[in-house]
Amino acid sequence: MLSIIGIGPGGKMRMTLEAIERIKNVDVIVGYGPYIDYVREFIENQEVFQNGMKGEIERCKKAIEFAKEGKEVAVISTGDAGLYGMAGPILELAQDENIDVEVLPGVSSAFSAAADLGAPLMMDTALISLSDLLVSYEKIKERVRAAAMSDFVISFYNPRSKGRTEYLKEAFEIIKEYRKENTPVGIVRNSGRENFSYEITTLGEIDFKKVDMKTIVLVGNSTSFISNGRIITKRGYDL
Amino acid sequence: MLSIIGIGPGGKMRMTLEAIERIKNVDVIVGYGPYIDYVREFIENQEVFQNGMKGEIERCKKAIEFAKEGKEVAVISTGDAGLYGMAGPILELAQDENIDVEVLPGVSSAFSAAADLGAPLMMDTALISLSDLLVSYEKIKERVRAAAMSDFVISFYNPRSKGRTEYLKEAFEIIKEYRKENTPVGIVRNSGRENFSYEITTLGEIDFKKVDMKTIVLVGNSTSFISNGRIITKRGYDL
Numbered sequence: 001m002l003s004i005i006g007i008g009p010g011g012k013m014r015m016t017l018e019a020i021e022r023i024k025n026v027d028v029i030v031g032y033g034p035y036i037d038y039v040r041e042f043i044e045n046q047e048v049f050q051n052g053m054k055g056e057i058e059r060c061k062k063a064i065e066f067a068k069e070g071k072e073v074a075v076i077s078t079g080d081a082g083l084y085g086m087a088g089p090i091l092e093l094a095q096d097e098n099i100d101v102e103v104l105p106g107v108s109s110a111f112s113a114a115a116d117l118g119a120p121l122m123m124d125t126a127l128i129s130l131s132d133l134l135v136s137y138e139k140i141k142e143r144v145r146a147a148a149m150s151d152f153v154i155s156f157y158n159p160r161s162k163g164r165t166e167y168l169k170e171a172f173e174i175i176k177e178y179r180k181e182n183t184p185v186g187i188v189r190n191s192g193r194e195n196f197s198y199e200i201t202t203l204g205e206i207d208f209k210k211v212d213m214k215t216i217v218l219v220g221n222s223t224s225f226i227s228n229g230r231i232i233t234k235r236g237y238d239l
Numbered sequence: 240m241l242s243i244i245g246i247g248p249g250g251k252m253r254m255t256l257e258a259i260e261r262i263k264n265v266d267v268i269v270g271y272g273p274y275i276d277y278v279r280e281f282i283e284n285q286e287v288f289q290n291g292m293k294g295e296i297e298r299c300k301k302a303i304e305f306a307k308e309g310k311e312v313a314v315i316s317t318g319d320a321g322l323y324g325m326a327g328p329i330l331e332l333a334q335d336e337n338i339d340v341e342v343l344p345g346v347s348s349a350f351s352a353a354a355d356l357g358a359p360l361m362m363d364t365a366l367i368s369l370s371d372l373l374v375s376y377e378k379i380k381e382r383v384r385a386a387a388m389s390d391f392v393i394s395f396y397n398p399r400s401k402g403r404t405e406y407l408k409e410a411f412e413i414i415k416e417y418r419k420e421n422t423p424v425g426i427v428r429n430s431g432r433e434n435f436s437y438e439i440t441t442l443g444e445i446d447f448k449k450v451d452m453k454t455i456v457l458v459g460n461s462t463s464f465i466s467n468g469r470i471i472t473k474r475g476y477d478l
Contacts, residue, residue, distance in 0.1 A: 006350075006354075008255065012256060013255065013256050013257035013260070014255050014256075014257055014344065015255060015256055016247065016252065016253050016254060016255055016256075016346060017251060017252050017253075017254055017255075017256065017259070018252035018253055020256070021252070056476065057476055057478065080346075080350050080353075080354075080360075081354070082350065082353045082354055082358050082359070082360045082361065083350070083353075083360045083361065083364065084361070084362075084474075085361075087354070087357070087358035087361070088358035088361040088471055088472055088473065088474040089474055089476050089478060091357050091358050091466070091469055091471045092466075092471055092473070092478055093478055095466050095467060102354075103353075103354040103355075103357065103358060104354060105253065105346050105350040105351045105353065105354035106346065106350075107255060107319075107344050107345065107346055108347075108350060111245075111319050111321065111322070111344040111345075111347060112344045114319075114321045114322075114342075114344065115245075115319075115320070115321055115326070115341075115342040115343060115344035116342075118326070118330050118342065119321050119326035119327035119330050119342060120321070121319075121321045121322045122321065122322065122323070122324075122326070122327040123323075123368075123374065124365070124366060124367045124368060124374075124379075124382050125322065125365070125366050126363070126364070126365045126366075126386070126391065127363060127364050127365075127366075128363045129362075129363060133475075134474060134475030134476065135362065135363075135475060139389075139390070140363075142389045143363050143389045143390070143391060145389075146385040146386065146388060146389035146391075147365070147385065147386075147389075149385060150378075150381045150382045150384070150385035150386075151378070151382070152365065152382060152385075227330070227331075227334050228334060230330055232327055232330045232331055233327055234327065234331070235323075235327040235328055235373060236372075236373030236374060237295065237296055237328050237373065239296065239328060239331055239332055
């Protein structure tokens with residue numbers, strides 16, 4: 001069995017029992033080097049295959065190889081393995097192989113960040129990655145506009161990298177066509193992990209320099225407000 | 240401390256360690272009756288306050304009362320407490336009370352269902368509830384259209400109830416304006432719980448009678464396909 005496992009945002013506290021149990025009981029753990037550290041305490045006799053950034057597809061192929069040898073394999077992804085994770089490529093590569101593959105869900109980063117901020121999601125929500133490695137930037141902006149115009153709460157994954165310093169700013173310009181300057185915005189750094197911190201600001205006042213790849217950025221909708229250092233989106237109840 | 244806790248889709252295996260630890264160590268657990276059963280094995284000496292459907296706001300107020308008496312309180316929501324859950328109303332009601340409130344994230348139902356189906360999410364995704372108890376149906380349809388036209392994978396929460404037999408069908412009519420009839424659709428019943436099952440069909444062939452409030456419905460995007468009884472959405476890698 002090859003298990004593709006979402007380990008949540010990083011700390012063991014936001015891992016599921018299912019993920020922990022599975023990782024403890026496999027023969028081989030496969031993952032991106034820095035993420036292996038997140039599950040270090042559950043590693044005893046398991047073999048570990050790790051590699052670096054851009055080694056995703058090598059990891060997928062290696063995991064399938066191990067499974068074909070009859071080994072129990074856990075491939076770990078941070079957050080949820082099915083969103084911007086390894087579940088898709090592995091299932092695609094394993095289509096014609098005679099192995100069992102399962103996917104175990106995890107707490108995706110936007111949900112972890114949202115909990116840290118209070119209750120910014122609450123209602124219909126759109127999750128968008130600003131990385132254009134695998135999607136065109138035009139398509140990304142089209143999705144930002146669609147989500148903005150129909151009042152989705154929006155969570156941005158991969159909001160800003162060294163090579164993409166302006167995308168979030170441009171996304172915010174699109175959102176501002178539909179939402180007020182004082183719309184709440186949350187920037188959460190290292191949610192669920194060491195050195196966790198967050199900041200609450202607005203669409204009009206955000207300092208984009210505070211955003212990098214270790215952050216998730218959430219933008220409220222027309223009913224969101226800031227109270228006592230928290231973002232709250234109204235659920236619609238008559239309170 | 241009042242903790243608002245997402246317990247995941249139902250079974251203990253998809254709960255986080257953090258949620259379990261917290262529930263074990265509070266004085267009072269507050270929740271919707273049937274959901275209390277999901278955490279029964281972690282209840283020993285904790286007091287339990289439970290009530291029925293439509294008792295949401297009574298539960299919120301009761302939880303705040305307990306916290307004001309100095310008790311440690313856990314309010315449980317299924318899935319993630321911050322999405323269609325209790326986090327918002329409680330934070331709103333507790334604004335002027337002198338109590339500490341925290342939100343602990345959980346695996347939201349769409350992610351649990353997606354893992355069961357394979358890898359349907361993978362890319363930018365929109366989560367939409369078809370319940371119009373707290374949102375107008377016009378607004379819901381506007382969001383369905385926005386998500387459909389910009390190629391978001393779409394997850395439907397509360398897809399069909401006795402009083403809303405036609406909404407999912409009407410949502411599908413909107414989606415069909417933008418996507419092919421053979422777009423993969425997954426119907427997942429009781430994800431993570433007893434009597435779990437799922438079915439994979441398409442936008443054109445779905446039998447709406449198989450959908451009810453115990454199901455989550457996922458609709459793939461333009462790159463999704465069905466393979467070996469799984470839905471896979473392409474991540475964009477050159478495999």
